[in-house]
Amino acid sequence: MELADIPAILILVGIVAYAILAGADFGAPIWAVTARGEESNRLSESGHRSMAPVWEANHVWLIFVLVICWTAYPEVFGSIFSTLWIPLILACLGIIMRAVGYVAGGVSMSRAFTILAAVASLLVPFALGTVIGAIVDGRVPPGNAQGDIITAWLAPVPIAIGLILVASSAYLAAVYLAADADRRGEDDLASAFRTRGLVAGVIAGLLAAIGLIVLEKNVSAEFFDGLTSGLGLVAVIVSGVAGMLTLIMLWTRRFREARFMAAAAVAAVVAGWGIAQQPEMLPGLTIEQAAASDEVIIGLLVAVVIGLAILIPSLYLLYSLVLGGRFDPLSVPAADAAGVEEPLGPASRRALGFVLGAAGIGGLMLFVSDSGVTLYLGLALFLAGTAGGVVLLARSLVRTPPV
Amino acid sequence: MPPVLRPGDACPALRRDQQRQYHRRAEYSVGVLDLIAAAGDFAFGPGNSFPAVDQDYLLEARQMQAMSFVMHIPLVCFGIAFPSLVIFMEWLGLKTGKAHYTAIARRWSKVMITLFAAGVVTGTLLSFELGVLWPGFMAAFGDVFGLAFGLEGFSFFIEAIFISIYVYSWDRISPKRHILTGIPVIAAGITGSMFVIAVNAWMNNPSGFDVVNGEVTNVKPFEALFANGHLWPQLTHMYLAAYIVVGFIIAGIYAFAWMKGRRGAYFRTAMVVPLAVACIASPAQLLIGDWAARTVAEDQPIKLASFEGLYETTEGAPETIFGWYTEDNTIEYGIEIPKLLSLLSYHDPNATVQGLETVPEDDWPNINVVRLSFQTMVGIGTGLAMLSAWFLWIWFRRRKLPETKWFYRAVMVAGPGAVVALIAGWVTTEVGRQPWVVYGVMRTEQAVTGADGIVFGFAALLAVYLVLIGTVFWVLRRIARQPFPPEIAALEERGEGDHGTG
Ligand code: HDD
Ligand code: HEM
Ligand code: HEM
Numbered sequence: 085m086e087l088a089d090i091p092a093i094l095i096l097v098g099i100v101a102y103a104i105l106a107g108a109d110f111g112a113p114i115w116a117v118t119a120r121g122e123e124s125n126r127l128s129e130s131g132h133r134s135m136a137p138v139w140e141a142n143h144v145w146l147i148f149v150l151v152i153c154w155t156a157y158p159e160v161f162g163s164i165f166s167t168l169w170i171p172l173i174l175a176c177l178g179i180i181m182r183a184v185g186y187v188a189g190g191v192s193m194s195r196a197f198t199i200l201a202a203v204a205s206l207l208v209p210f211a212l213g214t215v216i217g218a219i220v221d222g223r224v225p226p227g228n229a230q231g232d233i234i235t236a237w238l239a240p241v242p243i244a245i246g247l248i249l250v251a252s253s254a255y256l257a258a259v260y261l262a263a264d265a266d267r268r269g270e271d272d273l274a275s276a277f278r279t280r281g282l283v284a285g286v287i288a289g290l291l292a293a294i295g296l297i298v299l300e301k302n303v304s305a306e307f308f309d310g311l312t313s314g315l316g317l318v319a320v321i322v323s324g325v326a327g328m329l330t331l332i333m334l335w336t337r338r339f340r341e342a343r344f345m346a347a348a349a350v351a352a353v354v355a356g357w358g359i360a361q362q363p364e365m366l367p368g369l370t371i372e373q374a375a376a377s378d379e380v381i382i383g384l385l386v387a388v389v390i391g392l393a394i395l396i397p398s399l400y401l402l403y404s405l406v407l408g409g410r411f412d413p414l415s416v417p418a419a420d421a422a423g424v425e426e427p428l429g430p431a432s433r434r435a436l437g438f439v440l441g442a443a444g445i446g447g448l449m450l451f452v453s454d455s456g457v458t459l460y461l462g463l464a465l466f467l468a469g470t471a472g473g474v475v476l477l478a479r480s481l482v483r484t485p486p487v
Numbered sequence: 488m489p490p491v492l493r494p495g496d497a498c499p500a501l502r503r504d505q506q507r508q509y510h511r512r513a514e515y516s517v518g519v520l521d522l523i524a525a526a527g528d529f530a531f532g533p534g535n536s537f538p539a540v541d542q543d544y545l546l547e548a549r550q551m552q553a554m555s556f557v558m559h560i561p562l563v564c565f566g567i568a569f570p571s572l573v574i575f576m577e578w579l580g581l582k583t584g585k586a587h588y589t590a591i592a593r594r595w596s597k598v599m600i601t602l603f604a605a606g607v608v609t610g611t612l613l614s615f616e617l618g619v620l621w622p623g624f625m626a627a628f629g630d631v632f633g634l635a636f637g638l639e640g641f642s643f644f645i646e647a648i649f650i651s652i653y654v655y656s657w658d659r660i661s662p663k664r665h666i667l668t669g670i671p672v673i674a675a676g677i678t679g680s681m682f683v684i685a686v687n688a689w690m691n692n693p694s695g696f697d698v699v700n701g702e703v704t705n706v707k708p709f710e711a712l713f714a715n716g717h718l719w720p721q722l723t724h725m726y727l728a729a730y731i732v733v734g735f736i737i738a739g740i741y742a743f744a745w746m747k748g749r750r751g752a753y754f755r756t757a758m759v760v761p762l763a764v765a766c767i768a769s770p771a772q773l774l775i776g777d778w779a780a781r782t783v784a785e786d787q788p789i790k791l792a793s794f795e796g797l798y799e800t801t802e803g804a805p806e807t808i809f810g811w812y813t814e815d816n817t818i819e820y821g822i823e824i825p826k827l828l829s830l831l832s833y834h835d836p837n838a839t840v841q842g843l844e845t846v847p848e849d850d851w852p853n854i855n856v857v858r859l860s861f862q863t864m865v866g867i868g869t870g871l872a873m874l875s876a877w878f879l880w881i882w883f884r885r886r887k888l889p890e891t892k893w894f895y896r897a898v899m900v901a902g903p904g905a906v907v908a909l910i911a912g913w914v915t916t917e918v919g920r921q922p923w924v925v926y927g928v929m930r931t932e933q934a935v936t937g938a939d940g941i942v943f944g945f946a947a948l949l950a951v952y953l954v955l956i957g958t959v960f961w962v963l964r965r966i967a968r969q970p971f972p973p974e975i976a977a978l979e980e981r982g983e984g985d986h987g988t989g
Contacts, residue, residue: 137655140607140647148640150614154625155633162626165618166936172619173944176612180951183608184958187601191965200954228622229938376630376706383634383708391641398648398671411655447774452834454781455716463723466774474767475575481759481882482579482588 087382088375091156092365094388095149096358102145103249103354104256104347109139110208111257113185113201115280123276128198130273131257132189134264137411139186141402143179155384157374159226160365164215167224167231171211178207206250213249217242219366220357221303226369244291244298251288252350258284259330259346263339267409278334281342285331292327292353310360319356323349439476443469545935548620551945555613556913558952561906562606564729566646567676569599570653572733572761574669581662587753590972593657597966600654605959607647612948620941624924624934627703631696632686634708639682646675680729681722688717691916692786693925717786720779721916727772728909731871734765736902742895753971759888762898765905766875773872776865777831783919784832787926788841789850790919793857795828796821797842804828804840808862812854816843852921860914867908871901 112135116128154161165172185201188194214237218224221241224231236242258281265273300308310316326349333342363370375381405411442465449462573595580588614636618625649671656665689695695711696703712718741758784791791797797804798816806828810821829838843851874897881889889895924931 137651140604140651141644143607143611144640144644144647147611147614147643150618151633151636151640154618154629155637156630158629158633159626161618161629162622165615165625166622166938169619169936169938169941169944172615173948176615177947177951179611180608180948180955183604184951184955187604187955187962188958191962197958228626229936233938233940376633377704380630380633380706380708384637387634387637387641391638391644395641395644398645402648402652405652405656405659410659443771447771450774450778454785460719463719466771467723470767470771474764477767477879477882478575478760478763481763482756 086372087378088156088372090385091152091375091381092358092371094152095156096354098145098149098152100351100354102142102149103252103350105142106139106145107209107249107253107350108257108260109135109142110182110205111254111284112261113182113198113205114254115258115261115277116198117202118280119276124195124198126273127276128189130265130270131261132186133412134261134406136186136189137406138402141399152384152388156376156381157365157371158376160369160374162228163226163230163366163369164219164224166227166229167233167236168215168218169229170233171214171218171237175208175211175215178204178211182208205253209249209253210246213246214238214242216249216357217245220245220299220307220361222307222367224366226366239302240298241302244295248288248291248295251284251291255281255284255288256346256350259334259339259342262334263343266337266339267407268412274337274339278337278339281334282331285327285334289327289331292324307360310362311356314359316356316359319352319359323352323356326352435472436476439469439472441469442466443473544937544941545932547942547945548935549931551941551948552616552620553914554945554949554952555609555616556917557910558956559606559609559613560909560913561732562602562609563680564732564909565599565602566606567680567726567729568733568764569595569602570650570669570672570676572737572764573599574666574673576756576760577662577666577669581666585752586972587756590753591757594966594969596654596657598963600650601959601962601966603647603650605955607643608955609952610643619938619944620936621924621934622936624929627929627934628696628925631693631703631706631708631711632689635682635685635689635712639679642675642679642682645671646679649675677726680725681718682712684722684725685712685715685718687916688715688721690924691721691920691926692717693928698928717782720775720782724772724775724779724912727768727775728905728912730764730768731772732902732905732909734761734763734768735871735898735905737761738765739899739902742898746892746895755888762878765871765901766878769868769871769875772868776868780832781834784840787919789843789846790852790857791832792841792843793852793854793919794861794915795840796854796858797828797840798844800839800842800845802829802839803837806831812858850922852919857915857919860911860918863911864908864915867904867911871905871908874898874901 112131113128116124116131118124119127150161153164181200181204185197185204188197189201218231218237218239218241221239223236223239223242258277262274262277262281265271265277299311311320326345330342330345330349333339333345363372365371365374446462446465446467446469449458450466451462453459453462573592576588576592576595580586580590580592649668652668653665653672656668660668689711692715693711694715695707695709697705699705738758738761741754741761744754745758780791780794783794795804796807796810796812796818803826805823805825807818807821807823810818813819826836829840830836832838832840843854877894878889881887920926922930922932924934
């Protein structure tokens with residue numbers, strides 16, 4: 085493995101994370117539309133409750149993928165985004181519509197918002213799937229909008245992959261929501277999602293089989309060989325087996341295990357894609373040619389390692405709270421933790437003196453210097469004084485008698 | 488060995504007469520401006536050529552970029568400044584045991600997550616647009632500034648994770664821990680704006696790479712992003728702007744309630760705390776704005792000249808306010824204040840300020856747009872600082888809130904005014920950088936997409952944005968109308984609070 089390959093692996097990891105985490109965000113509203121009346125409301129409320137605390141974090145994986153791509157393979161990024169601007173903007177439209185659903189979901193479960201979110205849920209996986217399909221199918225030549233902006237993504241392979249992604253996000257959502265409902269003890273909801281999951285799982289499986297045939301007929305022999313021999317084949321088989329196992333677990337109501345198996349099925353497919361897509365990322369452009377200089381990639385890797393060291397514990401905290409049911413509605417509203425009644429005293433004159441002094445001296449230093457230590461020291465003093473000033477002022481203002 | 492263009496070299500792509508122009512400028516030789524001479528073609532795609540791009544695309548792309556910023560930037564002000572306000576209220580509540588402080592924090596935290604959601608998706612759109620609208624820029628320079636966005640991505644993760652934990656774990660974890668989960672949100676607001684502004688500062692003052700035969704090489708990403716004198720003034724200025732915007736908008740909402748007679752402890756506190764923030768940040772912003780202007784004067788003299796519409800290089804240059812820059816390079820209907828420009832930009836009344844004449848007209852931004860937006864920002868900024876001074880004066884003299892209704896009306900106007908100043912500031916920076924996307928190195932027309940039909944994408948986005956804005960407003964109103972817990976309602980009726988103790 086070369087240095088130039090490592091960012092590509094990070095990109096695949098990001099895509100897997102986005103697909104298995106955010107994929108479910110996009111499946112949830114579809115299920116709410118499949119029921120009517122009271123049941124629809126309950127399905128959509130349950131979906132909102134499960135997804136609302138995590139969707140923003142899930143979403144950042146998409147940003148992560150984009151950023152790694154443009155830093156490590158700038159030309160690939162420019163080429164894909166100029167040729168495929170239509171599906172990419174469609175995905176954005178969908179993401180914004182989905183956010184409308186989340187924003188509104190906090191106060192209302194009206195049918196109009198559910199439908200809007202459901203449309204978004206079809207649009208985003210489909211559009212992003214066509215983008216992947218266009219790359220797989222070699223329809224994005226390097227350069228500024230060098231491919232056909234319509235036929236690059238409205239073609240058999242991209243459409244097939246788009247449909248597979250729609251089905252698999254709907255499937256993932258049903259599996260996750262069944263598990264969440266089960267945890268909350270809402271058995272009827274768990275059953276409703278279970279049935280839907282089984283249907284969606286079968287559809288996704290069928291689509292995947294059809295997709296394989298479409299791939300064989302269309303993509304380059306090199307890509308197809310990569311996918312159907314060696315490690316690529318292993319990945320495809322793992323994915324198929326994991327998909328089957330998920331169905332069985334769903335059937336036998338082992339929801340927690342089903343959740344992890346479903347994620348494994350998606351991860352294996354993406355890995356297979358990564359293995360088959362070598363060595364060319366775009367026609368005539370190999371990973372080595374596209375990669376930024378070693379210095380840039382090393383810088384990026386350093387940033388990613390530091391970032392992950394902070395990110396992983398944070399994500400762990402979030403998911404352990406969510407999956408542990410800590411954010412589920414409380415059966416008894418907790419009493420306000422009323423502390424000791426301890427009125428604020430007046431701010432001390434010393435504090436006021438410090439604050440005014442720091443802001444004054446710092447401001448003066450900042451004003452008279454053009455660069456160097458005095459400037460930045462002045463800035464630090466000035467900002468510290470300003471922040472302290474805000475706290476003192478706010479403290480004393482809240483004690484104001486009424487007019 | 489291919490020729491390496493370095494700052495100061497003549498550019499093969501420029502006409503002869505233009506090169507002479509650049510040489511004339513040598514005597515004011517100032518840092519990055521010399522890179523202008525190094526500007527050339529950039530390799531992208533087969534044959535190292537850059538396809539000629541229809542100029543209509545450039546206009547459409549610019550408008551789409553502008554619209555998206557106008558949505559994103561006011562929203563992210565809330566991501567930057569709101570968490571510390573909410574946490575301050577929660578801390579007050581914890582310290583004093585008064586229910587209305589905690590009630591404010593709870594209600595604000597719902598508003599905070601609603602606006603955060605809108606900020607997240609508008610930001611996502613911006614990342615997509617970097618590729619969709621400016622593929623040439625990304626292909627040539629993505630590796631130079633990508634690192635900052637990489638770090639930025641992790642800030643977003645932290646912000647998104649902890650804002651969820653904070654908002655959804657009220658009553659689920661102990662109050663002290665709950666406050667602690669808010670701290671990473673504040674920190675990520677700082678780093679999140681820092682990294683994105685590092686990119687913008689780099690675009691204004693590029694360094695950390697060489698251009699060899701149209702290829703960007705010798706990239707030093709850390710140098711490019713963090714060894715840049717524009718980063719700190721821009722970051723500080725933007726950070727204070729966020730507090731001004733958020734402070735005045737929230738104070739303005741409660742000032743409206745105040746005028747309608749709702750002056751109990753809850754409403755009064757919810758007004759005075761944001762007001763305290765805004766009234767300290769506004770005067771501070773004058774000083775930081777002055778610093779920003781000095782940095783521009785140093786590294787982007789043509790941008791400074793367009794702020795002021797200064798055609799001739801002048802010693803002891805005057806400041807001209809209002810007016811209109813005309814074809815014959817004068818300002819009509821302006822009011823001239825002698826020597827002020829030199830004084831402001833170099834802190835020396837007799838300093839020489841470089842004029843627009845020193846570069847070809849091709850290299851000018853749209854002077855009137857830049858001038859107007861700059862003066863709008865400075866005008867509003869001065870106004871806000873005066874409003875703050877009024878408030879602080881009355882408070883220190885009489886320890887009372889102002890009695891006249893005009894003060895509360897002014898606060899209501901100040902919020903939207905601050906947003907206008909914010910946008911105007913960004914227009915000044917971004918339009919003032921034109922026609923360059925990377926100042927002096929790459930022209931915006933070289934960055935723009937060659938794809939057809941962007942205008943339809945623009946229309947569709949505008950439509951869903953309107954739906955988003957409408958929904959956000961509707962949801963905020965619903966939140967505002969949720970009934971108070973009984974103890975707060977009772978407090979409001981009696982009009983009492985934390986006062987009477989000192
Ligand atoms: C509430 C908002 C606000 C207010 C009251 C002011 N500004 Fe501002 N200004 C901004 C919000 C802003 C901004 C939107 O945040 C900008 C855009 C880029 C940046 O870094 O900050 C900006 C940019 C900006 C620039 C350009 C920096 C560049 O191009 O790199 C200058 C010279 C100033 N400002 C100067 C001032 C002065 C002298 C002000 C005092 C009256 C002032 N600003 C008030
Ligand atoms: C990274 C931080 C950036 C910030 C904060 C920023 C901010 C802004 C803002 C506020 C505007 C003005 C909107 C208006 O005209 O009303 C603007 C315009 C623009 N930005 Fe940026 N920008 C950034 C990066 C970029 C990038 C990466 C590009 C792409 C190459 C870009 C290209 C432009 C262009 C072409 C315009 C339109 C200028 C015009 O209307 O004349 N900016 N930007
Ligand atoms: C004035 C300049 C900018 C500032 C201060 C800023 C700051 C922020 C902040 C604080 C957030 C967190 C979300 C929130 O609080 O609502 C955010 C979100 C975001 N911003 Fe910006 N931003 C700026 C410009 C840009 C630009 C130019 C881009 C991209 C090219 C961008 C891309 C994003 C993205 C992708 C998100 C979503 C992150 C998420 O999913 O959590 N921003 N921005």
